[in-house]
Amino acid sequence: MYEMKPEYYTGIEMIDKEHARLFELVQQTSDLLNDEYLLDKANEIVGLVSELINYTRTHFSHEEEYMEKIGYAGIKDHIPQHRKFEDKLMEIDLEAIENDFEHQDETVEDLLGFLLNWLVDHILYVDMKYVKK
């Protein structure tokens, strides 16, 4: 199960809720990878990637507003990391996924690894910096 662990909580309710939703999307990616009955996963992959793009944008804008509001000095280094992640998601070639039936699982596996690494690292080492202890 991919879900929030105690060390991921910032204590800021809105942020924690949104991070939890991102973990749900990671879990959905994992479920899709493990679905042996679905032969063509293209529609699901496209749907998941769009949802990820939409939801991360929403979350990032809320987080950026929050950092602005508390006058967090590290915001300048933080924002480019959000943009970089968005760019990575945008780089996923959805058309290739639709046409390349045989490598769909590989694509989902790569996506899962990328999402999980990024999310956990970003929450623990980047987001946590704006949390006032």
Ligand SMILES: [Fe+2]
């Ligand atoms: Fe962030």
Ligand SMILES: [Fe+2]
């Ligand atoms: Fe975040």
